[in-house]
Each structure stands twice: as C-alpha cells, then as structure tokens.
Amino acid sequence: MTYQGVLRKMETELASPIQYYLVFENDFLNINQLIGKQITMQFIKYQCLNCGLDKPIYRQGFDKQCFYETARAGDWIMRPELSTAHLGKEDRDLEYEKRAQLQPHIVYLANSSNVKVGVTRKSQVPTRWIDQGAHEAIEIVEVPNRYLAGITEVALKDYVADKTNWRKMLKNDIEDENLVEWREKLKSYIPDEALEYFIENNTETNLEFPVNKYPEKPKSLNIKKEQSYIGKLVGVKGQYLIFEDETVFNVRANEGLVVNISVS
Structure with missing residues (x-):
C-alpha cells in the first residue's frame, strides 16, 4: 500500500x-x-x-x-504570557486571537523525561500530554484565558522544568513521580491572579504508548x-x-x- x-x-x-x-x-x-x-x-x-x-x-x-504573518504562529502561542486578547489588544488578528485565547486553559504537570510544567487549552487534554510522550500527567490550574495560564507557567518554571528531554523520553528512561505531591508543593508559587483556579482534588492520568x-x-x-x-x-x-x-x-x-x- x-x-x-x-x-x-x-x-x-x-x-x-x-x-x-x-x-x-x-x-x-x-x-x-x-x-x-x-x-x-x-x-x-x-x-x-x-x-x-x-x-x-x-x-x-x-x-x-x-x-511571520499568520495569526496561527504569533509569539503568544509558544509564550502564553504574551497573550493580549483579554485586553482587546491585537497581535495579528484579534478575532482569531479571541477565539484561541479566551477559552479555558489548563496548567499541568507532565512526566515524560522528567516532571515539567506546561499550558494547553482545556479541549486539548489529554492530547497535549500524548504529544509530549508523557506517561503520567495531572492538571493543577484551570483558568478562563491563556494569559493567566501563561503567567502561572512562568512563575512555576523557577521550581520545575518546562522542557522535555526527547532522547530520554524515547529511551523510556523514566521514573514514576507522585504528581499530586508535586501539585501541592507548587501551590504556594502560583500567582495571586490564578490561585483561585487551583485544582484541589484530582488524580493523575496514566498513558500507555504502543x-x-x-x-x-x-x-x-x-x-x-x-x-x-x-x-x-x-x-x-x-x-x-x-x-x-x-x-x-x-x-x-x-x-x-x-x-x-x-x-x-
């Protein structure tokens, strides 16, 4: 074929x-x-x-x-903290940016090569975790827009990784972590604007790859x-x-x- x-x-x-x-x-x-x-x-x-x-x-x-022209490649995609649609400010196409940014977003912890923090639209859970090769993940904050998710991620990057080691992930050189404990440990570093959206009670999702x-x-x-x-x-x-x-x-x-x- x-x-x-x-x-x-x-x-x-x-x-x-x-x-x-x-x-x-x-x-x-x-x-x-x-x-x-x-x-x-x-x-x-x-x-x-x-x-x-x-x-x-x-x-x-x-x-x-x-x-450099399409709204689908604005800087706010890779750096959510740069989102401005909640202020009514356009980057490249305000209508597109409103649709993409002004919807529920998740800040999560995922373990693929190590525990890392990340941001995704709520509608992309668990797709985002699968794409990163994470064998376990957990939501820690659910906010109403991309900006709040972005500033939360930035604040947490001082205490947990934000990158995946792709070679380690592919070698399956991984260790299980207690992501509930990680969630509780990081709570005190969440910005005040996002703290009310902290998820108190949930469990980690486990993923099996073929x-x-x-x-x-x-x-x-x-x-x-x-x-x-x-x-x-x-x-x-x-x-x-x-x-x-x-x-x-x-x-x-x-x-x-x-x-x-x-x-x-």
Whole structure:
C-alpha cells in the first residue's frame, strides 16, 4: 500500500495503548496497525500549511513569510504570557486571537523525561500530554484565558522544568513521580491572579504508548536531507515514529512536508 500527503501532527485517541492516526487529504492511516511492518518514506516537496505553496518550511509547518504573518504562529502561542486578547489588544488578528485565547486553559504537570510544567487549552487534554510522550500527567490550574495560564507557567518554571528531554523520553528512561505531591508543593508559587483556579482534588492520568522496542541510542531522521528512508516500525511515542534500527522520526517537527509512504 502506498500513501501520499502533507504531514501534520498525528491525531490521537486515548486508549490502552494510545491509538495514532496519520491523516492525509485523501488517505487515513492507523499507525498502530503498521507496527511490525516495513515502511518506506520518501520526501516529495514542501506544502506550507498556510498558503499551500511549495516553499521551504521555516517553522511550525509554515514558510518564512507565512510564519511571520499568520495569526496561527504569533509569539503568544509558544509564550502564553504574551497573550493580549483579554485586553482587546491585537497581535495579528484579534478575532482569531479571541477565539484561541479566551477559552479555558489548563496548567499541568507532565512526566515524560522528567516532571515539567506546561499550558494547553482545556479541549486539548489529554492530547497535549500524548504529544509530549508523557506517561503520567495531572492538571493543577484551570483558568478562563491563556494569559493567566501563561503567567502561572512562568512563575512555576523557577521550581520545575518546562522542557522535555526527547532522547530520554524515547529511551523510556523514566521514573514514576507522585504528581499530586508535586501539585501541592507548587501551590504556594502560583500567582495571586490564578490561585483561585487551583485544582484541589484530582488524580493523575496514566498513558500507555504502543511501543514494542525502545531505542537505546535514538537518532533523528532528517527526511529532507536523506530524501528517503526504509525501516521496520516498532513503536510510536509522543509524535515520534520509532524504527528497529533506532532511527526516530518526529512527525510534528516535519509538518508541511509532502511525503510518500509505502507499507510492506
């Protein structure tokens, strides 16, 4: 079977194990069903997720011009504390920013390679945790807008990590943590504006990934440079495809690339 389309981050479904789907314009793949099979991947061209043109991808699936123009790539996306829609102030497109920023957001703790703090829209729980390869996570604050979530994250970053070590995550070199204890320990550092939204009573969510074999020394595939790759798929974690030869491919980091995928 052969499939072709522009890469976007894999869709996921909470199950045991998590179900992964790669959605192309005319094709739909359940990645779990490909585990144990040989995959051939070939780079075809670029296709910017904003303008659709064959222009080199700069960041987040956009070419350089679109990255600096589209509202979907504003600084507030990576830095929620820069959100201004709650003040009625526009960054690039106020209506878009109101829809994205003025909705419930979660500040959470997730353990993928270590305990880290993060922010996501409430509607993206547990998708965000799955995308980060977290095997356990817990909500600690639910606020009405992105700005409040952002300033809370900034305040907590002094006491807990805000980055994931992707190699450690993929090697499954992890330790279970008591995230309820972490939540209580961090409560005193939450800004006054967000403290009333602290979640007092909840339990952590545990996630199981479809992986038959974890790599000891994961090496990242640059499909643009290599042009093509052949390998046996042995698992999926986060947004990474894991192959038997310890090659790993980050689907989300390659959004906007058109690829041909053959399964045998």
